[in-house]
């Protein structure tokens with residue numbers, strides 16, 4: 180009877196997929212065994228000659244066993260029944276010879292099969308892993324790490340049982356069954372016919388059970404992934420778990436997943452056991468039928484006891500391969516659940532790829548040069564342009580970047596700032612081509628970055644992400660991964676420039692000290708400086724730093740800034756940050772909000788203007804104005820059309836990319852009063868007063884509201900974007 184689950188998943192490939200070929204999480208496609216097999220069969224290329232040898236060995240071993248049984252019949256009839264020792268030696272020697280040959284062939288076949296199996300597992304894992312490496316960031320946000328881990332480990336091994344072991348096992352069982360069947364017919368065709376009549380019972384039993392086992396196996400695999408996820412998440416956040424006393428809650432989470440696994444596992448064992456017992460009963464029926472017919476034949480003198488014993492021995496040999504052929508169905512059904520989970524991963528498409536080589540490439544241009552033979556003189560100057568870029572994350576309701584444009588000249592330092600969720604990190608993803616824009620383009624030295632092979636682009640643009648990448652390796656290797664093959668001297672120079680050398684040499688084994696992603700051996704600041712050394716060693720013309728001082732205290736941040744400036748000198752640098760310590764040095768500051776640039780200019784000018792940047796700057800020292808919640812005005816025409824009330828003591832206004840060309844110049848308020856504390860924030864605004872301005876400009880007694888009418892905090896009643 181079909182279960183609700185099987186009914187739900189009954190149609191092949193019924194998982195919903197989005198435009199990137201991804202299935203909804205947990206919605207692995209249901210596929211036919213044939214489809215799954217065809218999908219992974221190409222990975223056996225180069226191993227197929229080996230598979231053929233294994234099959235030949237399987238044939239040899241089966242022939243040897245068949246011959247051994249025939250010799251047993253001969254021994255029974257000639258040596259045992261007649262009690263003649265003379266008749267013993269010749270068939271005994273022959274039997275021994277056959278057994279030795281069978282053992283050698285069996286050993287060779289099994290060893291080769293194990294080797295092929297492991298090769299296949301390694302290939303498959305490499306294939307899936309290299310595919311996963313190219314998947315876009317949102318794929319990893321949609322899938323739990325532990326679940327991916329389980330797909331790359333146990334599911335990969337499960338597929339092996341379908342493709343290699345399954346095939347080898349099926350071939351060897353089929354040959355054995357065939358030879359034993361021929362020998363049985365040759366011995367006594369009537370007994371053999373009685374046996375074969377009952378053989379389909381095995382097949383019927385296996386078919387019935389494999390359907391039931393399929394659903395249970397899927398549930399088991401999913402639960403296995405969930406358990407790995409919970410353990411991985413829990414251990415990864417062990418400090419948080421302990422600090423918040425979440426031990427019991429975490430155990431509860433694990434127990435919930437473990438319960439699902441337990442149910443699936445027990446049910447699977449029960450089904451397998453029930454199948455085994457049923458098969459035993461079917462076998463007993465077959466044996467009794469044969470003995471019954473044999474007894475009758477002996478009584479009529481048409482058969483000898485030796486023949487009956489030999490025939491029974493054949494049955495003993497014949498049933499295991501018949502049974503394993505039937506059981507293979509069950510094994511393959513269970514393995515198919517793993518295949519479905521891997522196919523879900525393999526069907527997810529990378530969001531970007533390498534460009535097609537151009538037919539008439541200019542060998543002197545770094546962008547379109549011979550992509551396989553990059554010349555060092557092709558190093559770009561580092562001019563970056565983001566031109567009219569709009570972008571929406573797959574599955575998102577809103578664009579994260581809206582027609583955004585800016586340029587950075589070679590060697591310039593540009594700081595990109597703005598409230599949380601404004602789209603700052605998304606800009607870095609465009610530059611590094613984690614995604615391509617939906618509209619517009621990103622250019623490096625005037626050439627679209629999409630024209631560069633990804634590896635080349637990422638050589639030219641180095642990203643220093645928020646999270647520090649730490650490999651489980653030595654300090655030396657952790658720095659050297661910025662430029663594989665770098666000399667020790669270059670590594671140390673990079674470490675010195677990053678202010679890391681001093682603490683590294685104080686480590687127990689200096690540059691050879693083993694570090695670990697979760698080790699407490701190095702502080703956050705030290706890890707950041709290692710990352711900086713890696714970036715220095717990489718020596719690319721463009722640097723993108725995403726929140727380089729996040730998670731560092733003021734002292735560590737200050738320590739980090741000095742070598743950071745060293746790294747930035749002479750390179751095009753784009754710093755994405757809430758921390759405005761670097762802003763005074765910037766050639767330009769871009770203030771981003773809701774995917775648009777709302778202000779640009781130099782630090783002093785923007786402060787004087789008293790606009791979005793000035794508010795952000797103040798918020799750094801004001802707990803009331805958390806930049807995560809602070810909203811900034813948009814640069815839409817309608818927003819910018821109003822004029823703020825004139826005030827004495829105003830600062831100078833300056834044009835910006837955001838305001839230039841629309842005939843409107845915001846009037847800034849130099850030295851505006853700091854924002855009010857929560858207790859001081861009044862309640863009525865703006866209808867009654869008509870005041871439009873930033874909080875620091877609001878007359879006392881008026882609720883602070885943004886110039887475009889939006890509330891200060893997101894959780895206030897909604898505002899309507901004009």
Ligand SMILES: Nc1ncnc2c1ncn2[C@@H]1O[C@H](COP(=O)(O)OP(=O)(O)OP(=O)(O)O)[C@@H](O)[C@H]1O
Pocket residue numbers: 316317320572573574575579597598599600601602603604605606
């Ligand atoms: N994978 C994703 N899928 C859907 N939306 C996303 C995804 N990643 C980011 N976003 C959305 O895109 C917008 C911009 O995100 P982004 O990470 O660029 O902001 P940010 O300015 O860097 O924020 P923060 O300063 O907090 O890092 C946000 O509204 C965010 O919710």
